[in-house]
Amino acid sequence: MLQPEEAQAENNPAAAQADATSPAEPEENGEGSDGEQDGSGLRGEDLLVEEGEIAGDYLEQLLDVLDYDGDIDMDVEGRRAVVSIDGGRDLGHLVGRTGDVLDALQELTRLAVQQQTGVRSRLMLDVAGWRADKRTELTRLGTSVAERVKDGGEREELKPMTPFERKIVHDAVAAVDGVYSESVGADASRRVVVLPE
Template sequence: MKQLTVTAKTVEGAITQALQELNTTRDKVDVVILQAPSRGILGFGARQATVQVTKISDPIWEAEHFLRELMLAMHYVVTVSVEKKGTDVYMEIKGDNVGQLIGRHGQTLDSLELLVQTVASKNNDRYLRFHLDIEGYRQRREQTLIQLAHRIADKSIVLKREFVLDPMPAHERKIVHLTLERRNDVRTESRGTDPKRTVVVIPIVNTSSVRSRGV
């Protein structure tokens, strides 16, 4: 939170000066008049206006501004779209060669998302969960994981043994768990610790068995 106390001849003059120093606009600040101006009597007792101006934190603006500045510093020309749904904020980057920022299995993208979340959460009281995507990668990755989950489940049934998938972040493990919990021939569980925590697909006979354990 940024706050300034400014003194000027008039209240509006003090507010204008504060807005310039905070590099913001009137609708993005709270203003408290600490002292009203007075001309005094016969020139005696005259006083200037003093106001306290506090910049209102906007986590969505902070996140978008940070992301645009970061892309500019990395020499990427991009567009950033933002959509808010409840406490979830979905941001997507589009532009030339931005696919390089996805990384192996989205690891670089996950790191960028964490940075955005950290910046947005700093000095902000209301909780928002930020989801970052690049050129629709998240949706494509989800479909890939769903197909992988079913393919491994089928192999597990045919070969009658469990299969251990490659390590995945929590949100990807959740996709696999949710995909396979609809089946009555396999169950899943997570093993290990991050960042090497993985999903294990296990064939079952008893359909009343526990569907999944852990994320």
């Protein structure tokens, strides 16, 4: 499931090219490029901490309604609030088979944060370590494909992936000399291609 800012990148060729290879622009973290305050009156790190607290409260209420057990942990990584839920036996239901439920829950949590702060959130939600495991798996895949392309000199095209997944693969490929990657295709067919330099 595409997040609104990711959907914009998918429909804009220039943004799509940058979707997995360039870092987020400064204004996305709640600060303007000159470091001024955002509309909430908070500065960067303070806003991210507040986002994490709001998200934690929202998710705690959701777990209570569902009668699920889970420990909520909040952190700030880079320019993003990160909230994770771990420790409960029913948490797989909040992930879904392919992460689709987790994507929907992340978007609802972002909207709950935005409702209180007035600022669009880029918060990342993980449940039962699903995203962390996926990141490890995709990093291995990207590195492996990059090494094959480097050694064999032949381009390799991967299966369609979400923007989250493509970003991880692009980062892994970028760490290998002699190769580079691009995103090709549109919408649900968008995929990473790894090419020799």
